[in-house]
Amino acid sequence: MEIIKTPLEGFLIINPSVYEDERGFFLETYQENRYCEAGITDHFVQDNQSRSKYGVVRGLHFTVKRPQAQLITVLRGRIFDVGVDIRPGSPTFGKWHGVELSDTDVRQVYQAPGFAHGYCVLSEVVDLHYKVTQYYDHEDEGGVIWNDPDINIVWPITDPKIAIRDASFSKLKELTKDNLPHFPAKE
Numbered sequence: 001m002e003i004i005k006t007p008l009e010g011f012l013i014i015n016p017s018v019y020e021d022e023r024g025f026f027l028e029t030y031q032e033n034r035y036c037e038a039g040i041t042d043h044f045v046q047d048n049q050s051r052s053k054y055g056v057v058r059g060l061h062f063t064v065k066r067p068q069a070q071l072i073t074v075l076r077g078r079i080f081d082v083g084v085d086i087r088p089g090s091p092t093f094g095k096w097h098g099v100e101l102s103d104t105d106v107r108q109v110y111q112a113p114g115f116a117h118g119y120c121v122l123s124e125v126v127d128l129h130y131k132v133t134q135y136y137d138h139e140d141e142g143g144v145i146w147n148d149p150d151i152n153i154v155w156p157i158t159d160p161k162i163a164i165r166d167a168s169f170s171k172l173k174e175l176t177k178d179n180l181p182h183f184p185a186k187e
Helices: 032-037
Strands: 002-005 011-015 018-021 024-027 046-053 056-063 070-076 078-085 096-102 108-111 115-121 125-132 141-143
Touching: 046 056, 056 078, 070 078, 070 096, 070 115, 078 108, 078 125, 096 108, 115 125
Parallel strands: none
Antiparallel strands: 002 011, 011 108, 018 024, 046 125, 056 115, 056 141, 070 108, 070 125, 078 096, 078 115
């Protein structure tokens, strides 16, 4: 397994070991000891899967009171995956990083707590699997508009399909401290 750092601390690209032969391939999408050795020590409590069609942009989503880490893997298809640093006080606050993920060039993305996550579907259909460190709570959801001009994400499609909820999110600069991820003091 190879860990690739990006310009955003806490946004990592993971090249897992993939064992291929004429029958197909095998990989471990998560093995706690191996990921801990690589510095990813989060305790994941929930696995989620979503399916989307070509041209869909989902995001930019985050949780406010209980920020969560995510480990993202494409099971079928291809996406452009994006993380935006929205951690108050971070030197890269408001910056984004994106990477293409697919089921043929298997890579994963790890996003630490405090990132807004979004993706754009580049294949006919995509099945996305992501592990998270907090249980789902509809009341704790937050979002940043997918096309915030101050963040200036370069999406690889021109006519995205956006959910009404995602299209109604605010720009990052319009969010107050109370609407950004909360990081309680360590005890």
